[in-house]
Amino acid sequence: MSQYYNSQRITGAYVPNSKDSRNAQRADSKCPNLKGWLFCDFHIHTNFSDGVLPLREVIDLFGRNRFDAISITDHILDKKTFANRRDNNCSIEAITEKDFPDYLKALQKEKKRAWQKYKMLVIPGVEITNDWGKYHILAIDIKKYIDPCLPVENAIKQIHNQGGIAIACHPHHKTSEGKEGKQLSARLWDEHKKYVNLFDAWEVANRDDLFNVIGLKKFNYIANSDFHQPWHLYSWKTLLKSAKNVEAIKTTISQNKKVAIYLYRR
Numbered sequence: 001m002s003q004y005y006n007s008q009r010i011t012g013a014y015v016p017n018s019k020d021s022r023n024a025q026r027a028d029s030k031c032p033n034l035k036g037w038l039f040c041d042f043h044i045h046t047n048f049s050d051g052v053l054p055l056r057e058v059i060d061l062f063g064r065n066r067f068d069a070i071s072i073t074d075h076i077l078d079k080k081t082f083a084n085r086r087d088n089n090c091s092i093e094a095i096t097e098k099d100f101p102d103y104l105k106a107l108q109k110e111k112k113r114a115w116q117k118y119k120m121l122v123i124p125g126v127e128i129t130n131d132w133g134k135y136h137i138l139a140i141d142i143k144k145y146i147d148p149c150l151p152v153e154n155a156i157k158q159i160h161n162q163g164g165i166a167i168a169c170h171p172h173h174k175t176s177e178g179k180e181g182k183q184l185s186a187r188l189w190d191e192h193k194k195y196v197n198l199f200d201a202w203e204v205a206n207r208d209d210l211f212n213v214i215g216l217k218k219f220n221y222i223a224n225s226d227f228h229q230p231w232h233l234y235s236w237k238t239l240l241k242s243a244k245n246v247e248a249i250k251t252t253i254s255q256n257k258k259v260a261i262y263l264y265r266r
């Protein structure tokens with residue numbers, strides 16, 4: 001499994017008949033009974049950055065699994081990490097400022113299709129990925145590009161100015177991606193006292209990792225898949241008791257009442 005994971009990340013290719021893709025499709029009818037709750041995932045990558053699936057296939061996968069609301073959050077990358085990757089001939093795996101309008105346009109198109117076909121809300125977002133400064137932030141429901149080099153406080157301010165909400169990503173040890181994936185957001189946890197009231201919510205769970213410290217501190221929380229591969233569908237999710245529209249969903253998250261987390265499994 002890990003070999004497949006690695007090879008897919010390097011080539012960026014999607015294999016439609018892979019075992020994991022078949023398993024993901026087989027579970028289409030196994031939607032949990034979530035009457036009264038919206039079934040949500042606000043941290044999803046496509047091949048606009050380092051996800052394996054094209055946007056349209058991601059939308060169809062989540063639509064068939066009867067999600068009510070999702071956010072697509074491809075990476076935008078800080079300048080130093082960008083330059084390092086470029087100079088070492090590594091693939092960039094992030095949206096540039098130049099590409100951002102095309103990304104947003106594609107999201108708007110899929111947003112319409114997802115609502116018509118599945119009655120699923122698609123919320124445009126990005127993951128501000130500052131590997132140099134050690135922080136990843138989800139910017140959900142944004143309209144314009146945000147400079148990923150901004151200090152944490154300023155990035156959050158920019159997100160709020162655009163009417164979006166800001167989520168602290170995987171704020172503690174992330175084990176599901178192996179050694180390399182650990183402490184991607186070390187700064188957010190090290191300086192959490194500074195940021196606790198600035199973020200709308202923190203990821204209390206990300207894919208298979210559950211960050212007990214966030215629960216113990218009683219921070220506002222949500223749970224997400226950090227979806228990159230078809231099998232990441234089976235992971236921690238957020239349930240909301242909210243009206244099914246983007247404004248109500250953002251308010252429910254930032255007020256953090258009627259928010260639950262759910263471990264979605266095959």
Ligand SMILES: [Zn+2]
Pocket residue numbers: 127136169170184
């Ligand atoms: Zn991240």
Ligand SMILES: [Zn+2]
Pocket residue numbers: 043045127226227
């Ligand atoms: Zn991510």
